[in-house]
Amino acid sequence: MKKGIHPDYKLTKITCVCGNVIETRSTVENIHVEICSACHPFFTGKQKLVDTAGRIDRFNKRYGMGTEKKAEEK
Numbered sequence: 001m002k003k004g005i006h007p008d009y010k011l012t013k014i015t016c017v018c019g020n021v022i023e024t025r026s027t028v029e030n031i032h033v034e035i036c037s038a039c040h041p042f043f044t045g046k047q048k049l050v051d052t053a054g055r056i057d058r059f060n061k062r063y064g065m066g067t068e069k070k071a072e073e074k
Contacts, residue, residue: 007027011024012024012029012031013031014031015032017032017033017034017035018035
């Protein structure tokens with residue numbers, strides 16, 4: 001390997017909003033995430049609405065899949 005071209009690979013902590021902390025190695029220090037394996041519905045088996053910043057509403061408005069559009073068509 002060539003010297004001086006690779007980034008530093010150091011210990012880091014990944015912190016989730018739920019409070020879970022995972023220690024790993026990365027080129028980025030202190031990573032903050034909104035959802036992790038401890039709180040994700042797929043891994044926990046509990047249904048939880050995950051809508052960050054109104055993405056579902058924005059999708060429905062953009063592509064006309066909202067309830068208003070369906071009510072007008074009937």
